[in-house]
Amino acid sequence: MKERFLFNDTPPSEELINRYKRYTAGESAGGYFDVEEVEMLADHFLHQNTEDALRVIDMGLQQHPNHQDLMLGRIKILADRGNLNEAMHLLNLLINQECYEVQLVKIELLTKFNRIEEAKKIAFNILAQPQEEPELTYLDISDIFRDCEQFETSLFILEHREKTNALSVDMLFEKAYCLEQIGNYQDAILTYQAIIAVDSYIGEAWFNLGQVYYTLQEYKDALHAYTMCVTIKEDDTIAWIQKGHTHFFLKEIDNAYTCYMRCIKTYKDKWELYIFIAECFALKQDYENAILYYKESIRQNLDNHRAHIGLATCEIEMGNYPTATKLLNEAIKICPDAYEAWFYLGEIESRQQNIEQAITFYQKAHTLNDADVIVAMTLGNTYANKRDYEQAIPYYHKASEHADVLQRTEALMFLATCYFYINNHDMALYYIEKAMKEDAGSLSLFYALCPEGMEKLSETIEKTNNKTTN
Template sequence: MHPEFEERQPDWRDSVQRFEVMLKNQERQFFDLDTYEHIVEHYIGEGNWERALQACDFGLEHFPYSLELMLDKAHLLAQNQRFDESLEILDRAALFNPHDLDVLFMQGGVYSMMGEYDQSVEVYEQMLLYIEEEEKDDILFQMGQAYQNGGKYEEAIEQYKKALQYNLDNENALYELAFCLEITGQLESSIDFYNELIDRDPYSHNAWYNLGIVYSKLGQYQDALQAYDYATVIKEDFASAYFNMANAYMNLERYKEANEKYLLTLRNETPTSDLYCHLAGSYEKLKDFGKALEYYREALKLDNQWDEAWYGVAVCLAVEEKWIESLNCVRKAIKLNEHVADYWLTLGELEYKIGNVFSAIEAFEKAAELDPEYEDIWLKWSLTMFDQGQFDKAYEVIQDGLNELPDNATLYYRAAAYLFHGGDYKEALLNLEIALTLDYSAHEQLYVFFPELEKQKALFKLIEQYRK
């Protein structure tokens, strides 16, 4: 805030009060242009757009050529979706201030809000004729946004790339470029582009960082780690790069290194619930459930509406066999977000643990409805039936799963196990044959369902015949 304005703040508040009295009493008082501008600014800051518009109208009665008031009024009208009136004001402003960049910029924005993206681009192209070189990247970015919003991703990509030619550190352009490249299936081909940017400026931490993002999205995590590492060497406090490094390590199942990078992120960034949950997740993978629980709770201190944190707490409490407490936490997670299959799956397991079989089945059904291709749902749901000796029902659940995942060897092995236990040996052998054909090496999972040594030997001989 400008020091002079800070000193005069009481005067502005007094002016706002006088303006309120004037409106209430339907009087007319004189305010100078500077005061009108600050009254409008005050109401905009409060989110009182109706009163801000009134202040603009009164101000323009006395100062009809005020560019600032015209821009404020145009902005307020556009926010209220009164686009034609907004453009009319901007046309008037342009008449008195030809080629004014603020006027042109707002015109482009209004056209974009109207969905008139081609006209928006035309205005921005006009701006490029008058704007300084060092500011062109922002306008090119806006052109990219207009094309992107209009579904013209190729044109958007072109503008974002041009923006980066002017300013390699335009983070918005880098981010939106990556999004458009991904949505158009050009991620792999974009690697050369990012390498060109790096050749131009090897010390651009943003270029290295975005190259890392591309590699991450392509599943090339080792290459991503190298790119993120360069970014953090150049910018040692680059929290986002450390965070993405941690995610890459998690995908590589290198949980200790992931944990270290999440901690580095925490050291260089204001904590968020999301960061705490990721950090807790790395501790969870390291089987340090005490630490995981600690950080999930830290996440909830920042935002007790964070469903992932409630779910994380539930998982950690379940490890400690605190079934009731865990159940309450997963229910809170579901109340906040009922569209996550994992939440319902865990709810089903917990309900079954405490003996609520019907509630467990309802939860498994909901999980399967949300994500029918999630293998674990069918396995854990059917296991509850098997544990109760309901072999036919267990097999029916697996059959439903096979309708969704017809080439899943694990489901066929499980079907064979249930059928053997149910005494349907012919059907069991058919399912076993299919499972062995799909993935012979996975057959050992069958032995868990036949702990008796004699049965294991018989099963082994049977499986050996199929190998031959």
């Protein structure tokens, strides 16, 4: 996202800043600042304190009364501070209401008032007129609607331009961003690929493309994109981190470790990087090294619940349940909503056959995050193992809502099993058929879970299987 400026991105000189500071401190008897100097000073102070930027503009208006650009700067600051009525009042006092900059500010103010249709009307009227710099006009207006999260409108404006003119790289980036925000990832991918087709050395396009693939869990494509990104810019730490994450999810643990270690000198939050490295060792069941890195992470950031939880999982795997319990309770003290900590407390109780206490912890974890598939499946399995199938069903349902294809077919077959055991064979068949539509090979799981079901429902299941495969 572009950095916001009231006027332009030209920085003031140190001499100008010092001259202004001497003037405001009363160290110089007089001081005159031309409009351009006022604008540079206002933008300089805007990124530190809006009150200071407002003082600069007010000083400028004393020296240049009613100057429209300075008035617009004042209006923008008031709007950003939430003084919308005052901002709109001042805007309506401006003489040249048809000025392009005035109309842009009016569109922005209307969006802040949530008067979106009025804002659109002005925007579309501007776009219907001949423009000296049409690309900048489309970008300016698209940006306003994007910033107020009216992504569909922003996208409509960009695509309207695209009907008659190929979009520039800047406009393609805007389009891709909006597509991502509305969840249209496939078109976002095509748009980033269009940018790369224009210039294959734009690292940002490769990185963003990688992020979309990563979101979609298409890790091999994500890995290619991140690899291209770090090839273009070898010192792109964030790209190396994302490349490491992608290797991790592909179970290429040594490669993930190499990526993380490459960032050891440049990554700002070392404590977080140590967690990533520890997770590599933990996945390789090298718990001693994992523990070293988790402890170093905690040493660098004591209020670090993630490292406490990671360290606890290592202690669990090593059978050190009291130590793990203490660490998890410390994590909960730091972050009471850390559902993973509650889940692993449940795991400790489950391993010690304290099933009712385990369920209590699992339910707490599920309450904090009902979208976590592992937590929901674990609760379902725990109830199913107790033959409490009716209690298991809602958790398998919840898991199937949030799972990927592999996990979803598993959850659906568990549902089929539960329904079979409560003698609701119609529902059992319904979920078997639903699972087989996604993965015809999933039937073997049902037979493994429910051999009685194979015996009683085999004829009907065979018909379903034939219907699915034909």
